[in-house]
Amino acid sequence: MSGEHLATRPTPGTPRAYEFPPFEKTRLANGAELRVVELPGRPLVSVVVAIRRGAADEPPDLAGVSSLAARALSEGTERHDAIGLVEASERLGAELHASAGWDVTSAGVEVLADRLAPAVALLAEMLRTPTFPAHEVERLRDQRMNEVLQAYADPRRRAGIAFDEAIYTEASAYRRLLGGSRVTVPALDPDSLRARHAAWMDPSSTTIVVGGDLAGVDVRGIMEPLFGTAIAAEAGAPPLAVIAASAVDTPTVRIVHRPGAVQTEVRVGHVGLRRRIADFHAVSVMSAILGGLFGSRLNMRLREEKGYTYGAHAGFDLRVHPGPFSASAAVDTDNTVPAVADLLGELRRMRESDVTADELRAAKDYLIGVFPLRFETPGPVVGALAGLATNGLPDDELARYRPGIEAVTVADVRRAAEEHIHADRLAIVLIGDADRIEADVAAAGFGDLEVLRDDAPAG
Amino acid sequence: MPAPHVDFTYERLPNGLRYILAPDPLAPVVAVNVWYGVGSRHETAGKTGFAHLFEHVMFQGSAHVSKAEHIALVQAAGGTMNGTTWLDRTNYFETMPSHQLELALWLEADRMATLLEALSQENLDNQREVVKNEKRWSYDNQPYGLWSHKLQAHLFPEDHPYHHPTIGSMEDLDAASLEDVSAFFRTHYAPNNAVVSVVGDFDPVEARAMIARLFGPIAAAPAPPPLPDMSLPLSLGGESREEVVDRVPLARVYVGFRAPTFGDPRLHALEIAGQILSGGKGSRLHRRLVREERIAQDAAFFVMGFVGGASIAAGWATVRPGVDVARVEAAYLEELDRIAREPVTGDELARARALVETEAVGALQRVEDRADQLSMYATLFDDPERINRELAAYLAVTAEDIRAVCAETFPADHRTVITYLPAPGGPADDEGAVDGGAVDRGADAGTEEAA
Numbered sequence: 074m075s076g077e078h079l080a081t082r083p084t085p086g087t088p089r090a091y092e093f094p095p096f097e098k099t100r101l102a103n104g105a106e107l108r109v110v111e112l113p114g115r116p117l118v119s120v121v122v123a124i125r126r127g128a129a130d131e132p133p134d135l136a137g138v139s140s141l142a143a144r145a146l147s148e149g150t151e152r153h154d155a156i157g158l159v160e161a162s163e164r165l166g167a168e169l170h171a172s173a174g175w176d177v178t179s180a181g182v183e184v185l186a187d188r189l190a191p192a193v194a195l196l197a198e199m200l201r202t203p204t205f206p207a208h209e210v211e212r213l214r215d216q217r218m219n220e221v222l223q224a225y226a227d228p229r230r231r232a233g234i235a236f237d238e239a240i241y242t243e244a245s246a247y248r249r250l251l252g253g254s255r256v257t258v259p260a261l262d263p264d265s266l267r268a269r270h271a272a273w274m275d276p277s278s279t280t281i282v283v284g285g286d287l288a289g290v291d292v293r294g295i296m297e298p299l300f301g302t303a304i305a306a307e308a309g310a311p312p313l314a315v316i317a318a319s320a321v322d323t324p325t326v327r328i329v330h331r332p333g334a335v336q337t338e339v340r341v342g343h344v345g346l347r348r349r350i351a352d353f354h355a356v357s358v359m360s361a362i363l364g365g366l367f368g369s370r371l372n373m374r375l376r377e378e379k380g381y382t383y384g385a386h387a388g389f390d391l392r393v394h395p396g397p398f399s400a401s402a403a404v405d406t407d408n409t410v411p412a413v414a415d416l417l418g419e420l421r422r423m424r425e426s427d428v429t430a431d432e433l434r435a436a437k438d439y440l441i442g443v444f445p446l447r448f449e450t451p452g453p454v455v456g457a458l459a460g461l462a463t464n465g466l467p468d469d470e471l472a473r474y475r476p477g478i479e480a481v482t483v484a485d486v487r488r489a490a491e492e493h494i495h496a497d498r499l500a501i502v503l504i505g506d507a508d509r510i511e512a513d514v515a516a517a518g519f520g521d522l523e524v525l526r527d528d529a530p531a532g
Numbered sequence: 533m534p535a536p537h538v539d540f541t542y543e544r545l546p547n548g549l550r551y552i553l554a555p556d557p558l559a560p561v562v563a564v565n566v567w568y569g570v571g572s573r574h575e576t577a578g579k580t581g582f583a584h585l586f587e588h589v590m591f592q593g594s595a596h597v598s599k600a601e602h603i604a605l606v607q608a609a610g611g612t613m614n615g616t617t618w619l620d621r622t623n624y625f626e627t628m629p630s631h632q633l634e635l636a637l638w639l640e641a642d643r644m645a646t647l648l649e650a651l652s653q654e655n656l657d658n659q660r661e662v663v664k665n666e667k668r669w670s671y672d673n674q675p676y677g678l679w680s681h682k683l684q685a686h687l688f689p690e691d692h693p694y695h696h697p698t699i700g701s702m703e704d705l706d707a708a709s710l711e712d713v714s715a716f717f718r719t720h721y722a723p724n725n726a727v728v729s730v731v732g733d734f735d736p737v738e739a740r741a742m743i744a745r746l747f748g749p750i751a752a753a754p755a756p757p758p759l760p761d762m763s764l765p766l767s768l769g770g771e772s773r774e775e776v777v778d779r780v781p782l783a784r785v786y787v788g789f790r791a792p793t794f795g796d797p798r799l800h801a802l803e804i805a806g807q808i809l810s811g812g813k814g815s816r817l818h819r820r821l822v823r824e825e826r827i828a829q830d831a832a833f834f835v836m837g838f839v840g841g842a843s844i845a846a847g848w849a850t851v852r853p854g855v856d857v858a859r860v861e862a863a864y865l866e867e868l869d870r871i872a873r874e875p876v877t878g879d880e881l882a883r884a885r886a887l888v889e890t891e892a893v894g895a896l897q898r899v900e901d902r903a904d905q906l907s908m909y910a911t912l913f914d915d916p917e918r919i920n921r922e923l924a925a926y927l928a929v930t931a932e933d934i935r936a937v938c939a940e941t942f943p944a945d946h947r948t949v950i951t952y953l954p955a956p957g958g959p960a961d962d963e964g965a966v967d968g969g970a971v972d973r974g975a976d977a978g979t980e981e982a983a
Contacts, residue, residue: 076645076649078746079596080596083638085609085632089629090560091560116893155813160879164879165886166890168887185890332779334673335673367603378658442609443607445561
């Protein structure tokens with residue numbers, strides 16, 4: 074063969090210095106915060122307006138109102154109807170977007186720098202002066218009702234829903250469907266959307282982030298008249314008492330029957346962590362070793378050794394309040410029980426023994442090295458800066474990321490696993506063919522078993 | 533705003549390897565992208581899915597790299613990587629911190645030179661199971677999951693290399709042997725059937741030397757056997773239809789056509805038509821089916837470009853519960869008919885052009901996307917300079933170009949229609965009563981005929 078010349082592995086060159094791009098922070102006249110990050114050579118500018126009010130503080134009987142209101146923002150403004158608004162933005166080569174998350178509602182646009190001012194004017198118009206026409210709201214409501222049906226038919230989305238319902242108490246906001254259920258959505262009328270919108274118009278909860286090649290662009294001069302003026306804000310609903318309480322105190326197993334399914338979608342986990350925690354870096358390294366890297370323990374065991382799955386992963390969905398921790402894989406039906414057993418074994422091993430020095434090094438080098446790759450273009454930089462505001466994190470959080478990861482030790486990883494993986498209160502959710510897996514799952518004794526047949530969304 | 537321009541060199545080693553160097557120091561990042569001129573169209577009967585299974589084997593080690601170590605080395609170097617297989621080609625790529633360029637090139641060279649030295653039955657068996665689970669995950673266990681396979685089967689005759697899906701069949705995957713892997717490697721995986729692109733923060737003199745040193749000694753192989761003549765007329769010779777009863781909550785109508793090949797300027801015009809038909813909320817299909825008549829949950833139209841014989845133009849509309857499926861199909865086809873008869877308006881064309889311009893800038897932002905495009909144009913056309921002509925080609929499309937290509941593509945005897953119908957008793961079966969002033973009630977939501 075012709076490989077002798079390849080016998081010596083290359084040694085890396087000298088790393089080029091990298092700093093997360095510095096940003097400038099000011100306030101508009103009404104108190105809204107403006108963050109501007111100059112990214113030379115990046116003509117496609119990204120703009121995000123992030124409002125720290127998401128679906129988590131909706132009244133339970135209006136679940137989905139944030140999401141529906143965000144979708145309806147572009148259905149008409151005081152100046153344009155829906156088609157007029159979309160056509161105006163398309164003439165600029167820009168697409169306006171808006172969506173509600175659990176903790177934040179965002180609207181934004183990506184546009185070439187020389188068209189920034191008119192595109193941002195449309196963004197402000199959409200965000201500040203929507204009219205929520207009844208006829209269009211009715212259509213969006215109907216689309217959402219159908220979307221829930223589609224989610225229940227898709228094993229991955231169905232698994233996510235069943236998992237959240239398994240780990241959070243009935244009263245927890247994070248247990249609900251982000252976009253609303255077939256029970257709550259029919260009640261969402263234009264008035265409820267207007268009330269939600271009024272709660273968003275709070276400058277003290279608003280952060281605007283602009284990133285890209287902004288040479289010669291007066292960003293503040295563009296933003297001040299559009300977003301800096303006062304607007305009649307209303308107090309939002311009082312925050313819910315319960316957003317993320319755990320419903321599980323002993324291991325439980327729930328099978329959602331999907332007749333004829335050739336795979337079982339597996340989710341295992343519990344209520345996890347908020348983003349703003351002292352041991353964020355240790356948790357990041359621990360998650361990477363457990364189920365983040367391709368060479369993670371879960372993926373190596375379930376995919377590369379056993380061939381049970383196309384991929385196994387684990388991680389913490391870090392939110393303002395404790396989001397889910399989950400390990401997941403889609404496994405062929407016949408291997409459901411051995412795959413779950415392996416997955417549980419890896420969770421236990423993470424808690425019960427130290428990671429090796431090689432595992433630690435590989436995970437740290439990956440997280441540190443890939444950091445600049447993640448932030449090559451404006452969109453992710455702007456998103457990360459908005460995320461700092463959402464989670465109440467300090468301005469130097471991203472600059473401190475790489476040293477923070479580098480400082481993590483084997484003992485830190487062990488402690489993070491012991492403190493944050495709770496083997497005694499895991500929920501195991503299986504979306505699969507109960508006729509083929511129920512008996513074996515019951516015999517395996519993973520926990521109290523419940524089987525949901527005749528699966529359909531409520532409402 | 534001037535169109536972005538990619539500066540590069542395009543060179544060839546004595547063993548036939550073509551390579552492209554496009555330095556750009558903006559970010560401390562470098563992308564390596566290798567395209568091999570082999571895809572699922574090169575598979576033979578009884579061996580479907582093999583090109584993709586082989587792609588997995590490429591991560592199972594080579595003479596100097598152990599199983600799964602390729603990915604571990606890239607990730608430990610702070611990089612990302614993957615491989616993909618499609619009808620015409622297979623690609624492998626790494627994006628690295630720029631000081632790790634040589635590692636990525638070495639890993640690609642080692643598997644190009646020595647893959648078979650590390651090949652084992654155990655690793656093949658393992659990846660066969662992984663790929664079978666990929667097939668279940670991506671297609672078999674998904675609602676509407678097999679639509680694209682059905683579309684290919686309808687649009688291309690049984691003996692055509694595009695007839696079968698890239699993921700292959702379970703039966704053929706089970707039959708794949710070590711001898712098949714060896715033969716496939718010897719036939720298709722050689723420097724003279726590959727293009728290597730390097731884009732980002734590097735010194736071209738150093739990179740050129742690395743490529744010569746790492747890839748230069750790899751022996752060329754005889755040219756792969758030529759493919760059969762793949763040319764096809766746009767017409768299917770008659771409309772082709774299939775009904776599928778599935779566990780889906782909403783009926784969905786898929787339509788498909790053969791379209792001009794990738795590289796044919798008419799395909800640019802068809803892509804602009806796709807933007808006008810279904811790109812965003814102001815588009816024709818969305819406006820009529822979703823907003824105005826309110827008969828569809830969503831609507832789409834898009835083009836998948838292929839170089840051999842014909843591309844695929846396809847789309848779908850998801851039928852609102854309680855609505856007559858035939859009505860949705862008729863409205864969808866009317867819009868295709870209209871764009872084939874009447875020129876699009878000046879404003880529609882101007883909006884589509886503005887969006888295409890933004891997209892073109894977006895598509896060249898990341899070094900890995902630039903590397904992929906350069907490898908693509910070099911592999912398929914031996915012409916990487918196309919990367920700098922594409923935007924102008926889109927912007928040159930006229931209303932008449934759009935009308936003409938739609939008229940050529942969309943006649944009734946050119947199309948295939950695949951209709952998914954919810955199995956009786958599903959969750960949407962009793963949906964007729966939900967709001968719906970604008971809704972016609974259809975009678976056929978439970979039609980039983982399946983293929």
